Structure formats: structure tokens, C-alpha cells
Amino acid sequence: MTRTLPLRAALMLGALAGFASGASGALAQTAPAPEAAPAAAPQTFDGEIKNNKGEPIGTLTIRDGANALVMRIAIKAGGLPPGWHGIHFHAVGDCSDTEKFMNSKAHVNHDQSKHGLLNPDGPDEGDLPNVYAAADGSVNAEVSSETPLTGDGGLKDGDGSALIVHAKEDDHATQPIGGAGDRIGCAVIK
Ligand SMILES: [Cu+2]
Numbered sequence: 001m002t003r004t005l006p007l008r009a010a011l012m013l014g015a016l017a018g019f020a021s022g023a024s025g026a027l028a029q030t031a032p033a034p035e036a037a038p039a040a041a042p043q044t045f046d047g048e049i050k051n052n053k054g055e056p057i058g059t060l061t062i063r064d065g066a067n068a069l070v071m072r073i074a075i076k077a078g079g080l081p082p083g084w085h086g087i088h089f090h091a092v093g094d095c096s097d098t099e100k101f102m103n104s105k106a107h108v109n110h111d112q113s114k115h116g117l118l119n120p121d122g123p124d125e126g127d128l129p130n131v132y133a134a135a136d137g138s139v140n141a142e143v144s145s146e147t148p149l150t151g152d153g154g155l156k157d158g159d160g161s162a163l164i165v166h167a168k169e170d171d172h173a174t175q176p177i178g179g180a181g182d183r184i185g186c187a188v189i190k
């Protein structure tokens with residue numbers, strides 16, 4: 001569930017090497033070097049969230065940095081029942097069965113972790129904080145996850161992934177989905 005440290009170490013070493021060569025003067029005629037090692041631009045993904053009728057109710061926007069991704073969820077008025085809703089990354093990027101969204105399968109989980117951000121044997125890689133729909137049914141939320149967008153174990157693997165919005169809140173402990181109930185929103189991440 002955590003990203004691989006060796007890769008991070010290698011990237012840091014590479015950045016240090018680049019800084020050292022830039023400071024040596026050998027590259028003085030090339031483009032001006034930034035004062036600090038530049039952060040890699042985050043990878044991005046934009047998707048559409050649909051309801052059980054297959055109608056668009058909102059959007060998700062992912063920015064994936066070196067160590068975590070950040071996802072914004074925007075759902076329009078009337079999109080959801082008011083109150084808390086569990087959201088998760090599910091294992092397959094398929095929202096075509098709009099009545100139940102079961103094609104998206106279970107949570108992303110490559111190492112048999114238990115479900116739940118508060119579970120001592122968890123979380124699995126699909127687990128995310130709940131979001132709150134206002135009285136008008138709209139949501140504006142930003143959450144983070146260590147699950148990567150691309151690469152080994154990434155959301156955009158061969159069959160993609162799905163963001164699922166549930167009818168009820170996730171208690172972050174109960175198996176298999178924290179009692180979050182029906183799947184009422186779905187977005188393909190592929
Ligand atoms: Cu779920």
C-alpha cells in the first residue's frame with residue numbers, strides 16, 4: 001500500500017546528480033538551471049461521474065505527484081442524496097452496468113489488506129475518506145491517496161479502475177466496504 005522507497009531514493013539521487021553537474025560550470029551555456037531541483041510535473045486525469053441512470057452528475061480530477069495523488073470531486077446540485085458518502089477506488093474501469101455498477105468489482109487491493117482507513121490490518125489501496133453532499137446534493141471535496149495513477153499497481157493498469165460513490169458513509173473498519181451500501185455513482189479511470 002505504500003509506494004516503493006527504492007524508486008524515491010533513485011529519483012532523489014538523480015536530482016542531486018543533476019544539481020551537482022549544473023553547479024560545476026560544465027553546463028553554463030545551456031538553459032539557466034532552476035535554483036532548486038525541479039519537481040516533476042504531476043500526471044493528471046479527468047473523468048466524469050455518472051449516476052444509476054447513466055447520467056453525468058459531476059467530475060473527478062486527479063493530480064498524481066511523486067508520493068501521493070490528490071483528487072478533487074465536484075458533483076452538481078441534485079447529484080447525490082444529502083449527507084456522508086463512502087468513496088473508493090474499485091478494481092475495474094467499467095461503469096457500463098449503471099443500475100448497480102458491480103462490473104467495477106471490489107476495491108483496488110494488491111496485497112490482501114483489510115478494508116478500512118481505521119482498520120489495524122488496513123487500509124486497502126481503494127480506501128478513501130468519505131465526502132459530504134450538501135443539502136442541495138452537491139459535493140466539492142479534495143482527498144489524497146498513496147495509490148498511484150500509473151505504473152506498478154496504478155489505477156490506470158490494464159483494465160483501469162473506477163471511482164465508486166456509495167449510498168451511505170464508510171465506517172472505515174467493517175468488512176468488506178465499511179457498510180457503505182449501494183453503488184450510486186461511478187467514474188471510469190483508464
Ligand atoms: Cu466502494
Ligand SMILES: [Zn+2]
Nearest residue numbers: 107115124127
Ligand atoms: Zn476498502
